[in-house]
Each structure stands twice: as C-alpha cells, then as structure tokens.
Amino acid sequence: MTAYEIAPPRAVKRRVHELPKLADPNAPLLVVDNLTTTFSLEGASVSAVAGVSFRLNDGEALGIAGESGCGKTTTALSLIRLLPPNGRITAGSVSFHGTDLVTKSELALLRYRWREISIVFQGAMNALNPVRRVGEQIAEPIELRLGETREASGRRARELLELVGIPGQRAQAYPHELSGGMRQRAMIAMALACDPKIVIGDEPTTALDVMVQAQILELLERLRRDLGLALILITHDLSVIAETCERTMVMYAGRVAEEGPVRRIFTAPRHPYTAKLLSAFPNIHADRRTLDTIPGLPPDLREPPTGCRFHPRCPVAMAVCKDVVPPEVVFPDGVRVACHLHPAGTNGGIVATMESIAARRSGMASAPVSEGTAAAAMGAPGTPTT
Structure with a gap:
C-alpha cells in the first residue's frame, strides 16, 4: 500500500461503555462553562484560556478555529487536564455526561481519559515513540484502561489499524517505517482504542500534503458517522472546519469571539x-x-x-x-x-x-x-x- 492509499474499511466490534441515564435525555454530552486555565511564567500568571464556554452534543462535530496562540489546544488539553506542570484550571467546570471533571482527583480522572475522551495529538510525525512498534503503542491504552490481556490488546490493535485503512500486519512496524499519512492514521487508531465518546483532533492534518489531508478528513468523518463519535477538531485551516464540522467556535487571545453553526x-x-x-x-x-x-x-x-x-x-x-x-x-x-x-x-x-x-x-x-x-x-x- 502506498502513502496515498486507504485500504477498504474493516468492521470492528465496538466496546460499548454504558453511561448512566441522565434526567434529561437531550442534555449535551459535554458542557464547558467559564473555563479559565492559567500558566505560571517567570512569576507572572497568564490566562491562556479566559472564561471559555461551549456545548457538545452526542455525535456532533465542533471545530475550534483561531490564530496560533489563541488558546485552542490549551482548551482541549484542559478538558482532560493534560496540562504541563505550570498550568492549572483556576475557574469554571467541564461536565461530561453530568459529571464535573475539574473536581475529580488525578486517579479518578483516569477513568475518563481515553475511555470517554481521547485525543489525536498534534504532530503525528513526532507523536509516536520511535523505538516501540506501532501496534504496541496502540495496544497500551487497551491494557491499561480496559484491563485486557496483552494478546487481546494486540489483536484489538490490529483490528483498529484495519479500521483506519492500514493492514493489520503493519502493527509490527516502527514509526519511521510508515509514511506521514499512515502515522496520522495510526494516531487516530490509538485514539479509538478504548471506544471513547469524544475524540479531540489537534491539528490532525498539519504537515501532510493535500491528498493525504483529504483522506484523513474523509476518514474522520466516516469514523464519526459509523461509530457515533463526537468530534472536537482544532485547526487554523478554515476549510477543514467547513469540510467536517457542523458548528465552529472562533477564539481570540484566550476568549470566544463567536460560536455557532458553520454555515451561518x-x-x-x-x-x-x-x-x-x-x-x-x-x-x-x-x-x-x-x-x-x-x-x-x-x-x-x-x-x-x-x-x-x-x-x-x-x-x-x-x-x-x-x-x-x-x-x-x-x-x-x-x-x-x-x-x-x-x-x-x-x-x-x-x-x-x-x-x-x-x-x-x-x-x-x-x-x-x-x-x-x-x-x-x-x-x-x-x-x-x-
């Protein structure tokens, strides 16, 4: 398979995590209210995210747009508290299916990371560990979060690679043996490992040529539709949002400037x-x-x-x-x-x-x-x- 080919999709049996029923069945899956994230830099406090609020419904695609440094990635990382040591949430709430994740302990939050909310990290070229096989890296969250055996996790990893258009035998490959597009699809497979309800894509088409970008966007849309995922797409490329999202949120200097349906x-x-x-x-x-x-x-x-x-x-x-x-x-x-x-x-x-x-x-x-x-x-x- 070349760098520009996506293999025919393979069906993968989903692991469905039953969430408790809410009093209001039409309530949003994710509710972010007045989220403020602050970094300590050289004795100063910097609010990289200042009072951000938005809603995300089950199965919906939300695109977050804005210039570099506007707070897009920090907003996404704050949802599951994957912040650097000098960063912390100082105000607001992040409610997933009625549960505020901001008040959860680090140990309790592990129940939600990757099982309910996962992320495709920015920069697929460097996000994978270069000295570990791709299949091992995809299988790791399955072992840690779902408690599966190494054999079952490896089998699941091969299934996920096939789901994103990579032959299962490439699970034995090292990252440098894959093209940029294949590495990005491997990162998407890793994000799907524990069957989350929400997937965050942080600049998923960066550093890819236009043909591979189109394939990645098509793949994300197909997976969202077939697996019932909610998607948060972070990008500075407005055409990506126009192609894949139903709603968009435009940020400037840590605040929300405008949010609503993409076409409007x-x-x-x-x-x-x-x-x-x-x-x-x-x-x-x-x-x-x-x-x-x-x-x-x-x-x-x-x-x-x-x-x-x-x-x-x-x-x-x-x-x-x-x-x-x-x-x-x-x-x-x-x-x-x-x-x-x-x-x-x-x-x-x-x-x-x-x-x-x-x-x-x-x-x-x-x-x-x-x-x-x-x-x-x-x-x-x-x-x-x-």
Missing part, C-alpha cells in the same frame, strides 16, 4: 475578527489578487489589552471596546457572539455595518441592515467552497 458563521460573521479571519483565507470566488490581512499581532497574554482583547487590531473598534469586556449575545439562529456591535438585549438577527458604527460614533441613530451587507462591509467572503 461562514456566510454572515457577526464578529469583526471572524470576518477578517475569513477574508484572509483564499477563496476561489474572490475577485482579487492579494489576500486580506489582519493588521498587528496577537497580544502578549502576560499583559492582555483591557476590554475587548481584539480592539487594538479591530477596524471598527469603538471607545467602549477599550474599557469594557463585551457580553455574549445569543441570536435566534444559534450564533453566540461577544462584541459591542451587538449589545446585550438587542434584537437578534441585526448585524451592524460600517455605516451604523460611524453613526454611533457621532451619536446618531442608525437603521438595521441585512447580515449579507454587514459581512461585506467587514470584508467577509461568501459561502466557502468545500
């Missing part, structure tokens, strides 16, 4: 940062030769800006943005945005334009306009090609 946000972004991020992404329908850019750099979180953290780079910043943290506003179509263009209590569905902002600055009232006009005013592209 990609076609009519309500936050200026989301609009600029989309405008900076290549679009085959755009009539221009150069890409839009976001001026300036992300802030140093040791001394974050006051008020809205995006205001130093925002093309439509107002005086209030510099002093007051914007409240989150939820629109009737399910989009949640934190921006002073949408004050709390305003009529959902109204999106401010450049003209209305200018009118506000001069103290004049302004009439509401359509979302499409607002998106165009902030430089957002049309519907992305997937």
Whole structure:
C-alpha cells in the first residue's frame, strides 16, 4: 500500500461503555462553562484560556478555529487536564455526561481519559515513540484502561489499524517505517482504542500534503458517522472546519469571539475578527489578487489589552471596546457572539455595518441592515467552497 492509499474499511466490534441515564435525555454530552486555565511564567500568571464556554452534543462535530496562540489546544488539553506542570484550571467546570471533571482527583480522572475522551495529538510525525512498534503503542491504552490481556490488546490493535485503512500486519512496524499519512492514521487508531465518546483532533492534518489531508478528513468523518463519535477538531485551516464540522467556535487571545453553526458563521460573521479571519483565507470566488490581512499581532497574554482583547487590531473598534469586556449575545439562529456591535438585549438577527458604527460614533441613530451587507462591509467572503 502506498502513502496515498486507504485500504477498504474493516468492521470492528465496538466496546460499548454504558453511561448512566441522565434526567434529561437531550442534555449535551459535554458542557464547558467559564473555563479559565492559567500558566505560571517567570512569576507572572497568564490566562491562556479566559472564561471559555461551549456545548457538545452526542455525535456532533465542533471545530475550534483561531490564530496560533489563541488558546485552542490549551482548551482541549484542559478538558482532560493534560496540562504541563505550570498550568492549572483556576475557574469554571467541564461536565461530561453530568459529571464535573475539574473536581475529580488525578486517579479518578483516569477513568475518563481515553475511555470517554481521547485525543489525536498534534504532530503525528513526532507523536509516536520511535523505538516501540506501532501496534504496541496502540495496544497500551487497551491494557491499561480496559484491563485486557496483552494478546487481546494486540489483536484489538490490529483490528483498529484495519479500521483506519492500514493492514493489520503493519502493527509490527516502527514509526519511521510508515509514511506521514499512515502515522496520522495510526494516531487516530490509538485514539479509538478504548471506544471513547469524544475524540479531540489537534491539528490532525498539519504537515501532510493535500491528498493525504483529504483522506484523513474523509476518514474522520466516516469514523464519526459509523461509530457515533463526537468530534472536537482544532485547526487554523478554515476549510477543514467547513469540510467536517457542523458548528465552529472562533477564539481570540484566550476568549470566544463567536460560536455557532458553520454555515451561518461562514456566510454572515457577526464578529469583526471572524470576518477578517475569513477574508484572509483564499477563496476561489474572490475577485482579487492579494489576500486580506489582519493588521498587528496577537497580544502578549502576560499583559492582555483591557476590554475587548481584539480592539487594538479591530477596524471598527469603538471607545467602549477599550474599557469594557463585551457580553455574549445569543441570536435566534444559534450564533453566540461577544462584541459591542451587538449589545446585550438587542434584537437578534441585526448585524451592524460600517455605516451604523460611524453613526454611533457621532451619536446618531442608525437603521438595521441585512447580515449579507454587514459581512461585506467587514470584508467577509461568501459561502466557502468545500
């Protein structure tokens, strides 16, 4: 099999972990409320994640997007407390199926890591142990978390490799004997080892060529559909989210800027940062030769800006943005945005334009306009090609 081939999928008997029934059967599988994660750096406390909240339903795919350093990976690692020694959760809760994981001891948390929530770590090229066979590494969590024998774990590892399109006999291979795409699929097999309910993919297509990227995304979508997984996909590539996710959460400097259905946000972004991020992404329908850019750099979180953290780079910043943290506003179509263009209590569905902002600055009232006009005013592209 070449680096670009995916073998026909093989059925694998699932190990179903029965979860206790909740009083509300429609309750989200994962509820994150006001999550704050702080790092100690040279005597200073840095809030890499500041008040992040979101929901994840059973079988749903959520994409977390944003620039490097915005807190995407830290948010994901905080869910199962896989933080470096200088990091800790200082506020908020992470409720999995009604159980707050933040209050669990390290020993009790082992019950949830890999069995219920697993992760495909960033950088498949280096994530595998180079001196151990691939099959051994996939079998290890099966032995440790499920208590299976070494023989049964090895058999399960071969089945999982076949599930992700790698012949079972390649379980005897070392990582350097596999291509980049095959190593990434091996990492996905490892994440599926204990039949979790949620899989976190941290930049799963990084450093892979476009053909292998497409195969990995197709594989993740098939596994989510066939195995009933919920997926959290972390990426800076908006096309990946457009291809695989139903909802997206855009982060900036440790906070949530905007969250909601992918199509609604990609076609009519309500936050200026989301609009600029989309405008900076290549679009085959755009009539221009150069890409839009976001001026300036992300802030140093040791001394974050006051008020809205995006205001130093925002093309439509107002005086209030510099002093007051914007409240989150939820629109009737399910989009949640934190921006002073949408004050709390305003009529959902109204999106401010450049003209209305200018009118506000001069103290004049302004009439509401359509979302499409607002998106165009902030430089957002049309519907992305997937």
